[in-house]
Amino acid sequence: MIRKSVLAALAAVVVFHVLIFIQYGVVWVGALAGYRELLLLFAFLLPTFLVHAPIARLFGADRLTRPPAPVKALLEGLCVVLVSLVFWRVFYLFPQHYLVPTAELSPRALRLSLVLSAVLSLFFYYFVEREHMRKHLEQEVVRVAQLQKETFQAQLEALQKQVDPHFLFNSLNVLGSLIHLDPDRAVQFLGQLSDVYRALLATGAQPLVPLRSELALVRAYAHLMETRFGAALHVELAIDPAWEQALVPPTAVQMLLENAIKHNGATPRKPLRIKVSAENGLLIVENNRHPRTDALPSTHTGLPNIQRRYHHLTDRPVEIVPTPERFVVRLPLLPAPTV
Template identity: 75%
Template sequence: MIRKIALAVLAATAVFHMAVFIQYGTMWVGAQASYRQLLLLFVFLLATFLIHAPIARLFGPARLTRLPASAKALVEGQCVVLVSVAFWLLFFTWPQHYLVPTADVSPKVLRLSLAVSAVLSLFFYYFVEREHVRKNLEQELYRGAQLQKETFQAQLEALKNQVDPHFLFNSLNVLGSLIHIDADRAVQFLGQLSDVYRALLDAGAQPLVPLHREMVLVRAYAQLMETRFGAALRVEWDIPSAWEQALVPPTAVQMLLENAIKHNGSTIRKPLCIRVTAADGLLVVENNRQPRTDAVASTRLGLQNIQRRYQHLTDRPVEIVPTPAAFIVRLPLLTAPAA
């Protein structure tokens, strides 16, 4: 608003003194009535600048898509001119009788002022408001590209972690042991491993997925890890149905489980407990802290990736709360943007 007021002041002053110079050959006019006309010009331009933003939104790239581009541009220009004519009548013709009652305005001057007001309106619309809209659109496209990049990076990181030789070696060891001990569990474990990869691949390139879809991956990964670690790992979740359609970045919750397992030790007597809950617009992943004796160096790339993706999506921050007893991460649950 302040920007538009400042622009209206500068534009009104420049146009007014240019008109005075053309008419009188001087930049100075001492008559008070003339400066009342300057006030009318300022009000006209300010109202014009304020209405230009809604017009630009009305004719935005996602609006009136059924119209051909040339017809849409023509209608857009006509809309700007019609609004300028309405403002000309409102802020020039009618106030002239009250603010400048002594002014003798000929029909020629009225027509000229009408034409100038329409040209001014079109000029400021296409070279100020549309330029501002274009820059905003470029910023949104850049943010969208960055978000897609972060999403691809997260999916690549998740897949790399799952095909990491250490992970695959451990999984194959567990599978080999189960084949000799319990063939049915071995088949189950192989199916769970397959489910994890399938869920990761199904995440696609979308910047957001419904929570219930993300939980398919989380449950598949949790079952795989529970089969591997047995009673040394417990994963619980409490996701009310009211939050299942909320949106989260793909693989974000799975990465939090993976971090908890990677950086904490677990035994049957001291199991690692991970709890996933949703309430009050937040998805909370919490685990008890049991630092591993063979501590794994933390790059925090997983958490940083999640935080960067959320920065592209919302102003609500990702909350990371480490305490001596627990490690808590709260992810904002998002809703689909209005069409």
């Protein structure tokens, strides 16, 4: 509103003095009363500028898809002109009888004023509002491209960590032991391993996935890790089904579990406990802290990647709350689009 008011005031001043110069050959009006015309011009331009934004949204790229492009452009221009004609009568012609009662407008002057108002409205619509919309769309394209890049990076990092030789060595080592000790559990472990890869690949390039899809990946990954670490690890999923339609960035929750396991040591006597829950529109991942004595080098990409993706998706921040006893991360649950 403030931006449009300032723009309307500047435009009114410029147009008013240009018309004065064209008509009288001077820039300044001698009598102060003459500037009442300037006030009328501002009263016409301000509502005109304010209504341009809804018109631009109405005829945006994702609206009115049925008419062909030339017909759509013609309808858009006609809509701008019709609105300007209505505003010319309401905010310029009628008030003129009260503010400038001595003014006598000839039919020629009325027609010229009418045409000028339509031309001004079209000029400012296409060179101000549409230009603003074009820049906004360009920014949106950049935002979507950046979000897609972050999603690709997260998926690549998740896959790279899963195919890491150390991870594969440990997984195959566990699988080899289970084949001799418990063939049924070995088959289950192999299924869990394939479920992890399948869930990772299923997300594709999607910037958001339903929470239920992310939980399928988390369950598969948690079962895999619990089989590997035994009683030293316990993962609890306490999610009300009502939240499973909400959206989250893919692999975000799985990355938080992976970070917790990577940076904490655990034993059967002091197990690592990870809890995933949801409340008040937030997905909460928390774990007790058992800092490793042989701390692994951190790439510092997991949490920053999640934060950057959320930055492109919503104004709600990712909350990170570390304490000496616990590490808590709260992810905003984004609403699913309504059909």
